[in-house]
Amino acid sequence: MIFEPTPLAGLYLLQPKVFGDERGFFLESWNAETFREAGxxxxxxxxxxxxxxxxxLRGLHFQTEHPQGKLVRVTSGAVFDIAVDLRRSSPTLGQWYGVELNAANHRMLWVPPGFAHGFYVLSEYADFQxxxxxxxxxxxxxSLAWDDSTxxxxxxxxxxxxxRLSAKDAAGLAWADLPLFD
Structure with a gap:
């Protein structure tokens, strides 16, 4: 597993080792020991x-109580995945990072607690896990407004x-109105 830091503090793009042949492929998407060794x-x-x-478009979501870290990936189709740093103490507060995750590239994104997260579906359908x-x-x-100009x-x-948005996402909050993390 390759753990590649992104420009946002604590956010990582992951590339698992993929073993493939004419029958298909195998990859390990989660191994507690591998992740622990990487910090x-x-x-x-x-x-x-x-x-x-x-x-x-789903997002940009976060929870003020019980904030979630998320290890995200696409197993069918393709999405443009977004994370926005909401941590006051972070040098990258208010910045966003986007990357295409799809079934062919097998990439994953580690989104730590304190980020808003969302994605936009690029393919006919996408399975997001x-x-x-x-x-x-x-x-x-x-929900942070997906089109917030700040x-x-x-x-x-x-x-x-x-x-296409849910009612909740269509009513997302502007940056100025967001509860941020310490």
Missing amino acids: FDLDFVQDNHSRSARGI YKCTDYYHPASEV VGVNWPIPAGEQP
């Missing part, structure tokens, strides 16, 4: 799997199109 002592408590169609370090806590879930995420949305 990530993680305790995952929940695995999630979502399927979304092209043009759907992620491990969480804390349980889903709907009472404290917040953060300025450069989503790969085709000209003239609008993403």
Whole structure:
């Protein structure tokens, strides 16, 4: 497993070793010892799997209570994955990082607690899977507006199109109104 730091403090792009032949492939997406040796002592408590169609944008989500770290990957299709640093003490507060995750490149993103996270579906459908370090806590879930001009995420949305959003995501908060982490 290659752990590549991104420009945002604590956010890592991961590339697992993929062993393939004419029959298909094998990869190890999670191994506690491998992660611990790389400096990530993680305790995952929940695995999630979502399927979304092209043009759907999910996010940018976070929880103010029980903040979740997430190890995210795509097992079918492709997404543009985004993380935004919400930690006041971080040198990269308010900055975002985006990367394409897809079934062919097998890359994963480690999103530590204190980040907002979301993705935009690039393929006809995408299966998105992620491990969480804390349980889903709907009472404290917040959405940062996907199109907030202060953060300025450069989503790969085709000209003239609008993403398909949930009601919660359509009502996302502006940067100035967000509860931030210490």
